[in-house]
Amino acid sequence: MAKKLKIGLFGFGCVGQGLHYVLNNSTGFKADIVKIAVKDKTKERSVSKDLITFDKYEILNNPEIDVIVELIDDAEEAFNIVSEALKKGKHVVTANKKMLAIHLEELYELQIKNNVSLLYEASAGGSIPIIRTLEEYFDNEELEKVSGIFNGTTNYILTKTINEKLSYAVALKQAQEKGFAETDPTNDVEGYDPKFKAVIIALHAFGLIIKPEEVLNLGITTLHENDIKYASEKDYKIKLTPVIQRLPNDKVGVLVAPRFVKETNQLFNVENEFNGVIVEGKFSGEQFLQGKGAGSYPTGAAVLSDISALSHGYKYEYKKHVQKHASNFTNDVIVNVYFRYNSLIDLNKIEFDEISEKYNGGDYNYIVGKVNLQTLLNNRDYILKNKLFISLVNDTISLKAKKAEATVNKEKQLINN
Ligand SMILES: NC(=O)c1ccc[n+]([C@@H]2O[C@H](COP(=O)([O-])OP(=O)(O)OC[C@H]3O[C@@H](n4cnc5c(N)ncnc54)[C@H](OP(=O)(O)O)[C@@H]3O)[C@@H](O)[C@H]2O)c1
Incomplete structure (x- = not known):
């Protein structure tokens, strides 16, 4: 029989209370929360005072836990x-994607060095079991791509602005009132939160440890009604989607940006606070998982699933990292985007390789075409500061097509003359 675990819990907010509820209302797995560390001494708690502590060492130094x-x-x-706990030889479960993405390398090393397990299913996709699916089911198969909707707050805002024509401000306020968005929504609406999740998923899907600051995240803060009009005219919805894709040179491209999604795509009907993940395998083809990406009980359930896995001695094997499934991360790739701009200065900044559609109107201007991802990354601040909007027109990252030598020579000649 599995051992009944003793848990030391840090945090008793939305997810901490969710875990407490789910644990006490589950019929199968049993474990005891023996201490809960929190911060605010003035808050009323729904549990006995004896359980609460404000001193982290009451948990970290307790040999019973x-x-x-x-x-x-x-x-x-x-x-x-987390690092102190791992160094003390304790297993850890966390839901903290920001901490994980920023410190992925150190946390990976700490697990190996101390022979302990660190599990974090709830950190990416809430209740969607994406990390264990990648670790266990797709542990050998070479993957082509993982994409999806990894942020409930922005998906809620986009659903309301596009389907119900609410203004961005009203939709954001609703998301905050419903508890999906935090008082400071920057992490969500600027795309940092889905980027942290993409970084975590890139490790399990492709074996790469990528620094979050190297990955482009464009959010939805500069979305304008003209962009919604353009999308609606083409029967697209706009979704904020991370794309993590293997390229023919075995490198992996990653970005987070708004994207036009067609009705035929699985993500088209993933609405409100729901998340969806599409995994594309070399042989298995496309798999689609959908579920609640946030919230007290769904996230608590994902944390409980990790605790239960720990009781059976479960550890991530990081096989794709150990076997070096992908060679490296790169931003030297081409993406196909819609770019709404104000002036020629904007167009000179964001240099396009190819333009397939162009519109200059009294109301707004846009072009659709191919651009290097590194160019977008270099100009991220400029795009946001000038309220320009970029949306992917598909989910495919590609390598720059090599021009025929004769063409290159001809271009060189033209420049020299
Ligand atoms: N909310 C979701 O749906 C969701 C989904 C997936 C992942 N997550 C992740 O789960 C984590 C928790 O999120 P949440 O929504 O539950 O946050 P929350 O509702 O704001 O609760 C945070 C809790 O942490 C406690 N805390 C803060 N600093 C502390 C410290 N130094 N020592 C001890 N306790 C401290 C707070 O104590 P007081 O009670 O004393 O203020 C509070 O109980 C975050 O990393 C978040 O990104 C959340």
Whole structure:
């Protein structure tokens, strides 16, 4: 019979309370929360005072505790807690994607060095079991791509602005009232949160440890009604989607950006706070998972699933990292985008390789074409500052087509003359 674990819990907010509820209302798996560390001494708690502590060492130094569950909202302090726990030989479960994405390399090393397990299913996609699916089911198969909707707040806002024609401000306020969006929604609406999740998924899908600052994240803060009009005229919806894709040179391209999604795509009907993940395998083809990407009970359920896995001695094997499935990460790729701009200065900044559609109107201007991802990354601040909008027109990242030598020579000649 599996051992009944003793849990030391950090954080008793949305997810911490969700875990407490789910654990107490599950029939199968049993574990005891023996101590809960929180921060605010003035808050009323729904559990006995004896369970609460404000001193992290009451948990970290308690030899009775087998598992640390870290569910606080401060990424740096979370890293201090998690790394200290791993060094003390304790297994850890966390939901903190920001902490994980920023410290992935150190946390990977700490698990190996201390022979302990760190599980974090709830950190990417809430209740969607994407990490264990990648670790277990797709542990050998070469993957082509993982894409999807990894952020419930922005999906809620986009659903309301596009389907119900609510303004961005009203949709954001609704998301905050419903508890999907935080008071400071920057991490969600600027695309940082889905980027942290993409970085975590890239490790399990392709074996790469990528630094979040190397990955482009464009959010939905500059979305304008003209962009919605353009999308609606073409029967597209707009979704904020990370794309993590293997290229023919065995490198992997990653970005997070709004994207026009057609009715034929699985993500078209993933609405409101729901998340969806599409995994494309070399042999298995396309798999689609959909579920609640956030919320107290769904996230608590994902954390409980990790705790249960720990009770059976489960560890991530990181096979694709160990076997070096992909050679490296790259931003030297071509993406096909819609670009709404204000002036020629904007067009000179964001240099396109190819243009397939162009519109200059009194109301707004756009072009659709191919651009290097590195160019977008270099100009991210410019795009946001000038309220320009970029949306992917498909989910495919490609390598720059090599021009025939004769063409290159001819171009060189023209430049020299
Ligand atoms: N909410 C979701 O749906 C969701 C989904 C997936 C992942 N996550 C992740 O789960 C984690 C927790 O999110 P949440 O929504 O539950 O946050 P939350 O509702 O804001 O709760 C945060 C909790 O952390 C405690 N805390 C903060 N700093 C602390 C410290 N230094 N020591 C001890 N306790 C501390 C707070 O204590 P007080 O109670 O004293 O203020 C509070 O109980 C985050 O990493 C988040 O990204 C959340």
